[in-house]
Amino acid sequence: MSEAPRGATIQSEEGPRALVPLLARALEKGTSDAVLLPLRTPGQDSYAFVLVKDPRLLRQADPLPPVQTVTGGRALSSLTRHGGGGVRILAVMRPCEARGAIELSKLGQVDLKDVTLITMDCPGTVPLQRFARGDLRPSAVGFADQDIRPICQVCDLSCAAVGDLHLGWGEGLAPILIPMDERGAEALLAMGLRAEGDTSEWRTTVSSRSQERRERREERLGQLRVASSGLDNLMVRLDSCINCHNCMRACPICYCRVCAFDIRRQERSANEVLDLAKARGSMRLPMDTLMFHLGRMNHMSLNCVSCGACEDACPAGVPIAQLFAMVSDRTQSAFKYRAGMDRQQRSPLITFLEKELEGEDGQRC
Amino acid sequence: MGEMFQPRIVGFLCNWCSYAGADLAGANRLNVPSSITPIKVMCSSRLDPTLVLTALLRGADGVLVAGCHPGDCHYGEGNYYARRRLYLLKEVLAALGLEEDRLSLEWISASEGKRFADVASDFDRRIRELGPNPIRKRGQT
Numbered sequence: 001m002s003e004a005p006r007g008a009t010i011q012s013e014e015g016p017r018a019l020v021p022l023l024a025r026a027l028e029k030g031t032s033d034a035v036l037l038p039l040r041t042p043g044q045d046s047y048a049f050v051l052v053k054d055p056r057l058l059r060q061a062d063p064l065p066p067v068q069t070v071t072g073g074r075a076l077s078s079l080t081r082h083g084g085g086g087v088r089i090l091a092v093m094r095p096c097e098a099r100g101a102i103e104l105s106k107l108g109q110v111d112l113k114d115v116t117l118i119t120m121d122c123p124g125t126v127p128l129q130r131f132a133r134g135d136l137r138p139s140a141v142g143f144a145d146q147d148i149r150p151i152c153q154v155c156d157l158s159c160a161a162v163g164d165l166h167l168g169w170g171e172g173l174a175p176i177l178i179p180m181d182e183r184g185a186e187a188l189l190a191m192g193l194r195a196e197g198d199t200s201e202w203r204t205t206v207s208s209r210s211q212e213r214r215e216r217r218e219e220r221l222g223q224l225r226v227a228s229s230g231l232d233n234l235m236v237r238l239d240s241c242i243n244c245h246n247c248m249r250a251c252p253i254c255y256c257r258v259c260a261f262d263i264r265r266q267e268r269s270a271n272e273v274l275d276l277a278k279a280r281g282s283m284r285l286p287m288d289t290l291m292f293h294l295g296r297m298n299h300m301s302l303n304c305v306s307c308g309a310c311e312d313a314c315p316a317g318v319p320i321a322q323l324f325a326m327v328s329d330r331t332q333s334a335f336k337y338r339a340g341m342d343r344q345q346r347s348p349l350i351t352f353l354e355k356e357l358e359g360e361d362g363q364r365c
Numbered sequence: 366m367g368e369m370f371q372p373r374i375v376g377f378l379c380n381w382c383s384y385a386g387a388d389l390a391g392a393n394r395l396n397v398p399s400s401i402t403p404i405k406v407m408c409s410s411r412l413d414p415t416l417v418l419t420a421l422l423r424g425a426d427g428v429l430v431a432g433c434h435p436g437d438c439h440y441g442e443g444n445y446y447a448r449r450r451l452y453l454l455k456e457v458l459a460a461l462g463l464e465e466d467r468l469s470l471e472w473i474s475a476s477e478g479k480r481f482a483d484v485a486s487d488f489d490r491r492i493r494e495l496g497p498n499p500i501r502k503r504g505q506t
Binding site for chain 2: 301
């Protein structure tokens with residue numbers, strides 16, 4: 001849409017929870033077959049993405065939990081990896097999760113054909129480990145919260161309207177549902193709403209907020225770059241890695257069933273390792289900690305959406321999401337790409353231009 | 366120390382062009398630095414960047430990848446993909462302050478024996494200036 005989008009203002013004090021009765025209405029009306037969104041788990045102490053068919057179950061829904069457990073893109077992928085089968089789904093998730101889903105659809109791991117993505121302004125989440133330990137148990141997170149994860153603190157796309165339908169509600173605004181495309185408009189209609197409200201207030205709030213975050217992102221990631229530049233400094237960051245590969249498993253983008261870095265063929269014989277240790281003075285075992293992280297950055301930094309699932313999953317406190325953000329900001333801008341922002345733009349490595357990347361000094365790459 | 370630094374450079378050469386170019390350089394008795402260990406690949410895009418990383422992290426002082434000139438790829442467009450992949454790898458290395466200059470991509474056709482000798486000597490010289498790969502002295506990676 002070229003002109004400024006209009007939205008439907010919702011009379012509600014509940015922020016993102018205002019979505020719940022609307023989703024129930026769309027489900028009852030039969031325009032959608034199911035809703036995929038985070039629900040409180042039966043034990044009430046965590047959250048999980050659940051595919052809901054029965055509108056009554058939506059009462060336990062919490063569209064914007066204070067922690068990120070499994071990411072929405074991953075959940076959607078487990079459902080539609082082999083095709084959506086024509087099931088019409090309303091999928092509710094944060095902007096970073098939706099961007100993950102969009103990247104996965106480009107990689108053939110999510111089928112968005114019958115999915116209506118619903119995103120919302122996101123204040124961030126608290127670190128999963130602190131939440132699980134119980135020393136930080138908010139029932140909701142507010143926009144001024146200081147306890148959110150470091151990667152959320154530098155997120156400049158926390159209010160990115162990448163879904164078909166976006167709920168703006170940040171910082172004291174009345175919730176406003178904004179259709180971003182045809183599909184979103186249909187969903188809005190099914191909810192019994194009309195997009196007649198003015199969205200300028202939301203847009204101003206979001207743009208100043210994003211600008212602020214962009215500056216903070218540059219500043220903090222810049223500091224990290226200085227602190228972890230070069231082999232020695234980088235290894236200080238990665239030192240505590242325990243080679244569990246949790247970061248890879250929790251990553252919504254890493255979808256390979258067999259990872260190159262899990263294959264044992266790269267392991268060396270004892271004599272070879274001994275030779276290496278002799279030449280270098282010592283050898284950390286198992287080998288290839290740096291190889292794993294560099295390899296992963298090379299494989300998916302172009303698709304990284306900075307959701308922070310890797311850092312949440314790290315038991316050893318490696319600031320891996322921030323390192324990834326630092327690298328992917330550079331690689332993505334090198335290819336004029338921002339993961340998950342443009343559904344039409346092709347993933348950089350599967351396309352090329354005949355004339356590109358050739359410097360003036362004749363350097364090839 | 367004392368002894369002169371002898372770089373070890375891995376050269377991934379495309380079967381259809383650069384490898385033949387290297388052959389021609391030899392047939393013409395051109396001077397090619399002995400620091401380069403050529404490895405024949407069927408296309409520059411056959412080269413998984415992970416292999417380049419492996420070479421660098423296992424202690425190679427430099428990696429030279431050479432493929433067909435743009436437009437001349439035996440398979441049509443492999444070299445264009447290779448260019449993007451290696452550019453990406455360089456950006457990743459640069460973002461982390463690792464020496465991306467240890468990696469170079471060049472276009473050398475089968476008839477350019479002289480060019481192969483020049484490119485190889487030039488790269489050898491640049492690697493000598495850079496000095497040994499610091500990873501060779503590190504056990505903890």
